[in-house]
Amino acid sequence: MRAEALIASSIVFFVIAMSVFIGVLVSRLRVKVLRADTYIVAGRTLGTLVFFLNSAAVIYSGYTFLGTAGYSFKYGAATIFVWGTSLLGYVVGYLIAPRVWSLAKRHNLLTLSDFIMWRYNSKALMILAAVISVVFQIPYVQLQIQAVSIIIDTTSYGSLPSLHLSVIVFGLVILYVFLGGMMSIALTNVFLGALMLVAMFGGSWAIILKYFDGLPGLYEAVSSVSPAHLTLPGPDGSRPEAWFISSVIGTGIGFWCWSQRVQTLFTAKDVKVIKKGMVLNSWYLILGSLWVTHMGLVALALGTQLKSSDYAFITLVSEAFGPVMLGFVAAGGVAASLSTAASLLLDQASTISRNLIQQVLRNRLSDKGLINLTRAAVVGLGIVSTILAYTSPALLVDLLLMGYAGATQLFPGLFIGIFWKDLQKYEVLSGLLVGELTVLVMNAYWGLEPFSIHLAMWGLAANLATLVITYAVRKTLRG
């Protein structure tokens, strides 16, 4: 192995080792009495700093680190929609999340599907919500494994079997999730979340300043190479204004429909922590992910040769600053992926154990029984994700967008149902079914952006229309 590869890889593997060490240590020191709510939502005890960095680490994934830079390399200005997704998500979160948290605490809800069950008292709806949550998270987990694989491949300069190693790393994540649950994830994420922010801000700005002396220089360089990257519909004309608008609205609304994000909300100590978390997370985006999205433009302006567009950020760091800086920034990318993968695993596992097994079978499991079942599901899901990582690799961002469209269909049941008290299971269930069917059918025939409108919006339109019609029919029949 070359010296550069040894240096960069060592830093990355040191960070991985630290994460696993923290995760395992927390499970030994902090988890004194293991109850179901301790294992799944950290006993709802997290204060502002831990809640903020944990939620940031969960939200900002390998997609933020690699996918958004790759997206701007391919589609230019269209990548701006991801800023809107997160920031509008925080606006929605600020307004709605405190109420969701409050209801969850009062009724001891541990998962998004628990929330649906409590609100509508419908097993069918709960099962559907659980299945949607788990299924659409599978590509999201796979995405993290692939992101780690890309990072190991780059830091080792292609000299290590990156996919095999990323699967081993994923196995270590499974270990600390298995042992300590949410408490291990949250405290590990404090370390990973802080590392990510430093890597995103430091890495991006170091590159922009080194090559262009600031943003105007970068935009000027892009303008001379490919001016189409600076406006919509982008270089290939595939991202018109209608696409941008529908993507911003659809993904902004759907931001909190991801089950693992809702579960992260449940870990907060009180409402104030949730609100402060939304404020701090919006600053996190301004300081970190906003600038990573520019890395695709940098690669374009410099004419950097990339293995694929997702390699943009770390390839630039490697070429600009050598192995040490590459190691630190790549460690940030690994941090982003591991932290998200850990929370996804726990959320999927707890949804399966609690909502698809315990509540369906009317199983009166003890806390210990539920934890053991969740742990078994963590291992099982880990194996499934590993197999998928080997058998069905795909472009990072496309996977996420498909997942977004599916998860967003939970919005009416989850959030509108909080404020519309007369909304019942019939209309939510029919709307959800039609919404998901629309997403699947339209994706099969027209892809992720049918007629230049984001898939989530097509699904949501069909979902809401069905919901309103069913509501009107129910009212009329009972009128």
Added chain:
Amino acid sequence: MEEPPTGPRKYQVVIGLIIFVLWVALLPIVNRSDIEVLGIPLLWFYYISLSIATTLVITFMYLLEG
């Protein structure tokens, strides 16, 4: 359904809706390649500024709640 006192205030909902509108409604106006502000293309300048403004609004919403 029980009613915990944690819902948003009306003015906060209105501000939230205004932010949503700002993220989408002005796009046709700012999506131009011939105008730059401080050396930054208008589209990018607008959305960087709007991102910072959105963050400040969320921050002030929290601070004003006391």
